Amino acid sequence: xxxxxxxxxxxxxxxxxxVTLSCEQNLNHDAMYWYRQDPGQGLRLIYYSQIVNDxxxxxxxxxxxxxxxxxxxxxxxxxxxxxxxxxxxxCASSKDRESYGYTFGSGTRLTVV
Amino acid sequence: AQSVTQPDIxxxxxxxxxxxxxCNYSYGATPYLFWxxxxxxxxxxxxxKYFSGDTLVQGIKGFEAEFKRSQSSFNLRKPSVHWSDAAxxxxxxxxxxxxxxxxxxxxxxxxxxx
Numbered sequence: 001x002x003x004x005x006x007x008x009x010x011x012x013x014x015x016x017x018x019v020t021l022s023c024e025q026n027l028n029h030d031a032m033y034w035y036r037q038d039p040g041q042g043l044r045l046i047y048y049s050q051i052v053n054d055x056x057x058x059x060x061x062x063x064x065x066x067x068x069x070x071x072x073x074x075x076x077x078x079x080x081x082x083x084x085x086x087x088x089x090x091c092a093s094s095k096d097r098e099s100y101g102y103t104f105g106s107g108t109r110l111t112v113v
Numbered sequence: 114a115q116s117v118t119q120p121d122i123x124x125x126x127x128x129x130x131x132x133x134x135x136c137n138y139s140y141g142a143t144p145y146l147f148w149x150x151x152x153x154x155x156x157x158x159x160x161x162k163y164f165s166g167d168t169l170v171q172g173i174k175g176f177e178a179e180f181k182r183s184q185s186s187f188n189l190r191k192p193s194v195h196w197s198d199a200a201x202x203x204x205x206x207x208x209x210x211x212x213x214x215x216x217x218x219x220x221x222x223x224x225x226x227x
Contacts, residue, residue: 004156033214040122042203042219043157058214090156101147102215104156 002027006091006105012113013078013085021076021108023091030095032074033102036060037088046089049074078110086112115140117206119218126194127226134189134221136204145207146187147215148178150200157203163187174198199225 004025013019023032031050035043045058049068063082068074074093078085088109092102118137126132138144145164149157161172168180178189187204204218 006156035217040219043217045214048214088154092157101159101162102157104149104158106156107154109154 004091004093004103004105006089006108008108009106011108011110013110015112016080018077018079019110021078021089021091021110023074023076023105024072025074025093025103025105026072027093027095027103028071029093029103030071031093032068033092033094034058034064034066034074034076035090035092037090037107043090046076085110115206115216117204117216117218119202119204119221121221122219123222123224125224125226128196129193132189132191132194132198132223134202134204134223136187136189136218137185138187138204138206139185140206140216146178146180147205147207148172148176148187148189149203149205149217150174151203151220152200160189160202194223194225196225196227199223 007022033048034046037043044060046064047066049055052071055066055068065077088107090107091105094102116139120135147162148160150160151157160176161170163170163180171177176191180187201220201222203220205215207215
């Protein structure tokens with residue numbers, strides 16, 4: 001079955017370290033997205049990519065970086081510059097406007113220790 | 114500015130009771146509207162979506178939503194709630210002639226009592 005796989009499910013990071021969250025999809029979707037979810041704040045867009053080798057900043061891109069070298073993969077790196085990285089991170093993808101609606105992964109919970 | 118408002122942070126209903134979750138949007142273009150559901154520690158699942166046509170849309174798990182342009186609303190309803198419906202619900206809006214970005218509301222947490 002097609003879907004989006006996020007790994008790991010739980011991740012612990014020491015302050016000052018960079019960590020990379022994995023997001024892989026086998027849906028042949030063109031667009032991929034990273035959202036951050038905090039209690040009471042809904043989903044906030046970090047980065048998105050509509051095509052390979054191209055990506056755009058979302059609303060809260062500071063302290064994060066991404067790459068899109070393959071259609072299937074859109075990893076997110078949380079850098080030491082992100083002041084409050086503890087959150088639930090969700091990856092999503094979409095095919096096009098006609099089918100619209102995102103498919104979400106099951107998320108990665110990142111905790112800074 | 115584009116925005117989505119879900120005025121109810123937390124709703125509690127008894128099993129078997131009817132449910133309505135409110136969603137209001139502010140969007141300059143023709144909106145695409147969505148409802149998603151999230152179980153604890155999980156990703157979001159699409160319940161239903163509205164693009165055009167009939168303003169009452171049917172979704173999965175017995176949910177429906179009605180688009181009311183005059184009220185800028187897209188409320189989610191279910192006639193009889195089951196305990197398994199306890200989750201967080203998100204309304205989202207996108208634009209027809211824009212990028213594929215969606216704007217999400219802050220969510221409504223539904224608690225169901227037996």
